[in-house]
Amino acid sequence: MSTVLVVTEAILGPTDIENIDAFAPREEDETTEIRLMVPAAMKKNLWLEFLDQLALLDFREAVDVVTSAEKGPQTLESEARAILDASVEELRAQGYSVRGRTAVGDPLAAMQEEVSDGAEQVLIITDPHPVEDTFNIHWSNKAERTLGVPVLHLYWGTGYVDD
Secondary structure, eight states: OEEEEEEESSOOOHHHHHHHHHHSOOBTTBOEEEEEEEEESOOOOHHHHHHHHHHTTOHHHHHHHHHHTTSOHHHHHHHHHHHHHHHHHHHHHTTOEEEEEEEESOHHHHHHHHHHTTOOEEEEEEOOOHHHHHTTOSHHHHHHHHSSSOEEEEETTSOOBOO
């Protein structure tokens, strides 16, 4: 059995499922377990998040970044749980064996736990973070350098790979 860790910040859609199929093709004689993780209540640099949204010309989301700073950890974890539940349901509907969890705090530490527990590959699906991705300072970029297993970072809802 192969094990793939999928880390997402949003509910997985059809394009994301197709990307998972391409990244972790299912063989008839081998099962692929998907471990789904949704980061919650991460420490974020709100200034960088704000700049990311401005770079994407998403002014409404830029305002939301500032207002989301007012959300408490319980609210953020509740939102992550909703993303997790919907994504697990979608993966199971596509025939995957999946288990999921939210990760409060540093997503790298939680990802390292999953790798230590047998995850052989990591697929990270996030919204674009133009400023952080350009300077390779987003947590997904750090995961690519530190986890010691193949890591692919895709942008949510697309097949675009962050390189």
